[in-house]
Amino acid sequence: MSVITEVRISSDDFELGKILNLEGASAIELETLVPSGNATVPLFWVYEPIRDGFLDTVERYPTVNSVTAVDEFEDRTLIKLDWDASQDHLFRCILEHDGQILSATGSPKEWNFEIRFSERESLSQCQDCCADAHITLDLTRIYNPVDPKVGPWYGLSKPQREALTLAVRMGYYDIPRGCTTAELADELGISDQATTERLRRAIGAFTRHALLTPDQMA
Structure with a gap:
C-alpha cells in the first residue's frame, strides 16, 4: 500500500532551497510540475513582491537554465523555473525511489513537502539516500491514504x-x-x-x- 509523508527540510540542505532563498518573502508554494522536453519544470507562487534583481540572481545559478515570471499580482508572482533537478540530491533521492511530490511550501529557513511513495520501504530507502547526501529529513507525519480515489x-x-x-x-x-x-x-x-x-x-x-x-x- 502507498504511504504519504510530510517532511520538513532546512532550505540550506538542498539545491532548490538555496536557489529560491527569498529573504522577505512570506512563502513559496509549488503550484504544479509541468513536463518540458526531458525535464519536469516547477511553477511556484512567491508571496509578497519579489525583490529587484531576484530573477537575474536565480538565472545566474549554475544549475538554472531559465527562470520566468509567468504572472504577477500585487501580493504574489508565479515563477517558472527550468533547472537541472538531477543536481539536486533531494529530488534525485525522491525520484530514484519512485516518490511523487504532492505539495511543497518554502520559506527562507525551511521547506515542507508532502510526498507519496509506493510503499513504506521506498520511503525508508529515500531517507537513507538523503542521509548519505547529508540531507536531514524531519518526518512530521506518515500515513496511508484513506481512499485512493x-x-x-x-x-x-x-x-x-x-x-x-x-x-x-x-x-x-x-x-x-x-x-x-x-x-x-x-x-x-x-x-x-x-x-x-x-x-x-x-x-x-x-x-x-x-x-x-x-x-x-x-
Missing part, C-alpha cells in the same frame, strides 16, 4: 483548495478574524454567498477524506 488533495476541488487556502492566509479562521467572507469573495471574484458555500463544502470534503475512515463515514 480522492487523489492527493483529500477530495478538494481546485476552487475549494483556492478558497480554503486564501481563507487561512487572510486570517479568516483566526481569533479575532482577520477578514470577512465579503473580503474573501472580492479576492476570489465570486459572491459572498458562493464563498461561504465553497468554504463549507471544502471543510466537509477535507474532514471526510483526511480525518475519517470509511467505517466512520458509513
